[in-house]
Amino acid sequence: MKLTYSWKFRYTALACVCCLFLSCAAKKTDAVVVSGAPVVLTVKSAEQDAADLKLPTQTWHASDDCICILYGYGYNDPDFVRKMSEELYKTYGAAENGGLIMPLVFPDSFKHGTKSVAAELPLYLDKKNVRGIILLGAPENTNYGVAHLQDMYDRRHSFPVFSFFSQDDVLGMEGTADFVLDKAQEADIDGAVTDESGQLFVKEVPDMIRRSIKYMLSLNAPLAKDKDLYTHLKNIVGKVSVSHYVDPESGLQSVNHFVMN
Numbered sequence: 001m002k003l004t005y006s007w008k009f010r011y012t013a014l015a016c017v018c019c020l021f022l023s024c025a026a027k028k029t030d031a032v033v034v035s036g037a038p039v040v041l042t043v044k045s046a047e048q049d050a051a052d053l054k055l056p057t058q059t060w061h062a063s064d065d066c067i068c069i070l071y072g073y074g075y076n077d078p079d080f081v082r083k084m085s086e087e088l089y090k091t092y093g094a095a096e097n098g099g100l101i102m103p104l105v106f107p108d109s110f111k112h113g114t115k116s117v118a119a120e121l122p123l124y125l126d127k128k129n130v131r132g133i134i135l136l137g138a139p140e141n142t143n144y145g146v147a148h149l150q151d152m153y154d155r156r157h158s159f160p161v162f163s164f165f166s167q168d169d170v171l172g173m174e175g176t177a178d179f180v181l182d183k184a185q186e187a188d189i190d191g192a193v194t195d196e197s198g199q200l201f202v203k204e205v206p207d208m209i210r211r212s213i214k215y216m217l218s219l220n221a222p223l224a225k226d227k228d229l230y231t232h233l234k235n236i237v238g239k240v241s242v243s244h245y246v247d248p249e250s251g252l253q254s255v256n257h258f259v260m261n
Contacts, residue, residue, distance in 0.1 A: 121145030132216030143172030
């Protein structure tokens, strides 16, 4: 069958259109070719994504700053130290991991052979920017360690020290801490003073620790030993009733020593 001129023209035009389409398709394909090594995409399952969302979010930032909490007499129970530390780590991080909180437990943290000496406190805070020290049931000679650490800061008492229920020398602790809070001594029927180390754990201590840390982070210097100190102490201890310590021999009222009634 012979094709007329009209049909030949139509077939020729159709062939040109097809060639043009194939040419454009080839160019488009060439434009998206990427040379080099293939990119591998890792796709997690929906179950894995859900598990990742349940992981705790880190809320603290790494820092050289440090707040030291010394767990001494009456407050060195392993279970209490562990629970308190875990709670604080979630908010502030552990110093050993670049966080803020450094717990020290007496006598375990201070053992050298058969002895434990709290006066060696500066050895554990070397190369740290100390933002504050919280003393709970401070053992004997703690005040020497604190004083030595203050001397390391060129004799500038540049960080606050809060002492709760100390078992250390009274005058030494008053001289090195911003404030000293003790429990009121109880007397038995014969009038003998009950040994403080045998008294019950103060249930408000965890709240005192939490408030102390917030207070220390808001301070650029120690608390002044003036008329406002009592107000600061009340903000830290909460609803606990406190009053100034009065020396039984001289009758003089201490500036920074208080008792919990």
